[in-house]
Amino acid sequence: MKKVTTIHDISARAGVSITTVSRFLNGNYSNMSEKTRKRLEHIVQELDYHPNSLARGLKSQSSGIIGCVIADMGNPFSALLLKGIQTVCRSNGYKLMTLDADNDSLLEKEAYKILLDTPVEGIICNTTGNAAQEIESVSEKTPLVLADRVFPSKKEFDCVVSDNENATYDCLRYLRNQGYERIAFFSPPVDAISTRRERMEAFCKGAADFFNADNGSNVYVVDPNSMEETAQMLLDFISRSPSSPAVLFSVNGEMTLQLIRAAKHNGVAFSRELGICGFDDWPWMEVTEQGITSISTDTVTMGVKCAELLFERIKNKNSAPTCRIVMQNHRTERTTTKRF
Amino acid sequence: MKKVTTIHDISARAGVSITTVSRFLNGNYSNMSEKTRKRLEHIVQELDYHPNSLARGLKSQSSGIIGCVIADMGNPFSALLLKGIQTVCRSNGYKLMTLDADNDSLLEKEAYKILLDTPVEGIICNTTGNAAQEIESVSEKTPLVLADRVFPSKKEFDCVVSDNENATYDCLRYLRNQGYERIAFFSPPVDAISTRRERMEAFCKGAADFFNADNGSNVYVVDPNSMEETAQMLLDFISRSPSSPAVLFSVNGEMTLQLIRAAKHNGVAFSRELGICGFDDWPWMEVTEQGITSISTDTVTMGVKCAELLFERIKNKNSAPTCRIVMQNHRTERTTTKRF
DNA sequence: TTGTACGCGTTATCAG
DNA sequence: CTGATAACGCGTACAA
Numbered sequence A, B: 001m002k003k004v005t006t007i008h009d010i011s012a013r014a015g016v017s018i019t020t021v022s023r024f025l026n027g028n029y030s031n032m033s034e035k036t037r038k039r040l041e042h043i044v045q046e047l048d049y050h051p052n053s054l055a056r057g058l059k060s061q062s063s064g065i066i067g068c069v070i071a072d073m074g075n076p077f078s079a080l081l082l083k084g085i086q087t088v089c090r091s092n093g094y095k096l097m098t099l100d101a102d103n104d105s106l107l108e109k110e111a112y113k114i115l116l117d118t119p120v121e122g123i124i125c126n127t128t129g130n131a132a133q134e135i136e137s138v139s140e141k142t143p144l145v146l147a148d149r150v151f152p153s154k155k156e157f158d159c160v161v162s163d164n165e166n167a168t169y170d171c172l173r174y175l176r177n178q179g180y181e182r183i184a185f186f187s188p189p190v191d192a193i194s195t196r197r198e199r200m201e202a203f204c205k206g207a208a209d210f211f212n213a214d215n216g217s218n219v220y221v222v223d224p225n226s227m228e229e230t231a232q233m234l235l236d237f238i239s240r241s242p243s244s245p246a247v248l249f250s251v252n253g254e255m256t257l258q259l260i261r262a263a264k265h266n267g268v269a270f271s272r273e274l275g276i277c278g279f280d281d282w283p284w285m286e287v288t289e290q291g292i293t294s295i296s297t298d299t300v301t302m303g304v305k306c307a308e309l310l311f312e313r314i315k316n317k318n319s320a321p322t323c324r325i326v327m328q329n330h331r332t333e334r335t336t337t338k339r340f
Numbered sequence C: 001t002t003g004t005a006c007g008c009g010t011t012a013t014c015a016g
Numbered sequence D: 001c002t003g004a005t006a007a008c009g010c011g012t013a014c015a016a
Helices: A007-014 A018-025 A034-047 A053-060 A076-091 A105-117 A132-141 A164-177 A194-211 A227-239 A253-265 A299-316 B007-014 B018-025 B034-047 B053-060 B076-091 B105-117 B132-141 B164-177 B194-211 B227-239 B253-265 B299-316
Strands: A065-070 A095-100 A122-126 A144-147 A158-162 A182-187 A219-221 A246-250 A274-279 A293-296 A324-327 A330-332 B065-070 B095-100 B122-126 B144-147 B158-162 B182-187 B219-221 B246-250 B274-279 B293-296 B324-327 B330-332
Touching: A007 A018, A007 A034, A018 A034, A053 B053, A065 A076, A065 A105, A076 A095, A076 A122, A076 A299, A076 B076, A076 B095, A095 A105, A095 B076, A095 B095, A105 A122, A105 A132, A122 A299, A132 A144, A144 A299, A158 A164, A158 A194, A158 A299, A164 A194, A164 A246, A164 A274, A164 A293, A164 A330, A182 A194, A182 A227, A182 A253, A194 A219, A219 A227, A227 A246, A227 A253, A246 A253, A253 A274, A299 A324, B007 B018, B007 B034, B018 B034, B065 B076, B065 B105, B076 B095, B076 B122, B076 B299, B095 B105, B105 B122, B105 B132, B122 B299, B132 B144, B144 B299, B158 B164, B158 B194, B158 B299, B164 B194, B164 B246, B164 B274, B164 B293, B164 B330, B182 B194, B182 B227, B182 B253, B194 B219, B219 B227, B227 B246, B227 B253, B246 B253, B253 B274, B299 B324
Parallel strands: A065 A095, A065 A122, A122 A144, A144 A158, A158 A324, A182 A219, A182 A246, A246 A274, A274 A293, B065 B095, B065 B122, B122 B144, B144 B158, B158 B324, B182 B219, B182 B246, B246 B274, B274 B293
Antiparallel strands: A293 A330, B293 B330
C-alpha cells in the first residue's frame, strides 16, 4: 500500500514544525494563529492523514485497547456479551480486541499472553475455567474483570455473575408446585465451568428438598455432540416411572435444544406429563410448542456492567475492595401449547 | 498497576546490552553464548517480561492487528462470522480488533477512522450498506474484504458473498412444485443491505415466473420491532385467497422468527395450506413444528474465507484482480410436523 | 506564536 | 559473541 503519511509530512507541507502540527491534532488551538490552524486543517484533510495510535500509545503509555477473552465465540451468548462490552468501550473512547478461546484452555492461556503483549489496558474474561493461574498472574499486571464465570482462587476478582444458585433452587420449588413429581438435570460436562457447577449443585439441593431425589441419581452429563447419548439418557429417565409427571432441567440453551432434538427424533412428546425447563431464554423459545420455562439474565447488560466495572478500575486506579456484581435471573414460565 | 518492565530492565538485571536481550527475545540464538541465553531465559521468566507490541509495531511498521467492522454484533450471524475470522487470524499470528456498527452507518464510518488510526493491517467489513464512500477511501489505504454484504460502486472489492439470487429463485421453483399457489416476501426495511435487495429482486422474478404474481404486490416490508404490523400484514396476505395453499418467504432468520411469533399470537397455524420458508438455518429451526424450509450457507466458513482472502492480500501485497468468492447456499427442506 | 530536542520500547545496522 | 546507536511516529518540556 501507499507509504504512511506522518506528522512530518504534514509539517513539511505546511511549513511549520511538527510541534505545531501535534498541537493542532490534539485540539490545542489556544496558542495558534487562525491562519496556521486553517492551513493545517486543509492539509490534514487533503492528505487524509491519520495519526498513528501505536506511536501515540507508546508515548502516552496507554494503548486505548481493552482485551476480551471469550470461551466460545460461536455461542449466541458471546455475541450479546460483546455487544454490551463494545458499547461501553466506544463511549469511553476505547477499542476492543477480542480473542476466542474456542473452549480450549490452552488457547485461552495464549490469549492472555497476547493481550499482555499488546499491551491492553484492561481485560474482560469469560473463562473456560481452566486458566486460574494465568488469570491470577494477569490480574497482577492489568485490571481484570471476570464475566459470567468465576473459579476457585485464593485471590478475589472483580466479576459480574448471575445468581445461579437461587434461581435454580427457586425454580425447582416452582416446578414442584406445578405438579411435577420427578426431575432430572441435563448438562454437558461440567468441567471447571462455574455456572454449570453452581446450577448443578443448587439442583441437587433443590431436588433433595423438593423432589425427594437421592443426590446425583438424576444428574445426566452428556456429550453435547452425541445426540444418541442424549436420547439414551432421556429415555432412561422417562422410563423409570412413566406414570408420574416429570420435568427436564437443562443447564443451558444448547442443552435444551439438544434435549428437544433428541426427544423429537425418538418420538418423545412434551406434554403436561413431561415438561422442560432450563437456563437461557433465547428468542425462539417463545414460539416452540414445548413450552420451555426458562431462566435468564440480560446478557447485553451483563456485558455493559463488566465493561463499566473495568473502566472504573482503569480510571480510578483504585485498589478498592474487589467488586462482585450479581445479576438477578428472571424466570419465564411457559407451558406446552400442545393440544391433546 | 505495576510499572511495566522493559527490555532495559532485563538488560540491566542480566548485565548485558539491550541488543543482546532483543536478540534473545527474537530467538536469534545463533550468535550467543549458552550461558547468556540461559541467563536471559531465567530473568525473563522471573520478571514475567512481555515485549511491548506497540513498540515492536512502531519499529516494524506493522501492528499485527486486523480490523473488523460488524453491522450488528448482536446477531448470531456475527458471532459465527467472527469465529471463522478469529481462527484464521490466530493461525496467522494476527490479532483481531472488532467494532460494532450497531446498524448505524455513522458508527460504521467512525469505526473505519478508528481502525485506520490504530493502524490495522487489513479490514474485514460487514457493512450496513451506507458507508460506500468511506469504504472506497479506506480500501485505498489498507487491504479490505467485504463480508456477506456488498454495495454498488465504481470500484471493485474483494468480497465473500453467497448466491442469494439463484438460491432464492430456485427455492421459489421448488415451492411451486410443492404445490403452493401463492407466495409473499417478508423483510425488514431493505435499505442498502445487498443481501436483502438481492433476495427481494430474485423473489420478484421467481414470483412472476412461477406464481404469476404481479411484481411487488406480495412484498411486505415490516418494522422488525412491531409485531402488530407484522401480524397485520400476515393476516392481510392470508385473507386474500384463503382457499389456495400459500407460503411465506422470509428474508432472514430474525424475520422468520418474527413471522412465527406473529402467527402464534394471532392463532394462525402453519400447515399444508400455509408454509414458511426463508434464509438462515438456525439450530432451533430443526425442532419447531412449523417445518421451516431454510436456505443458508456456512457462516463460519464464510468468515474463514474472508480472512484467508485478506491475508492473501496482505502477504502478497499483490494487485491481482479483485476476487469475488461466491458461496453456495444450501436448502434444507422441511414440512410441518403438525398432525391434523 | 512557534520550534528544538528528547524519550516512549523496540529492532537493525554497524562496529568492536 | 556483544554493544552502541539510529531509527519508528508522536507528545511535550523548554527554549526562542
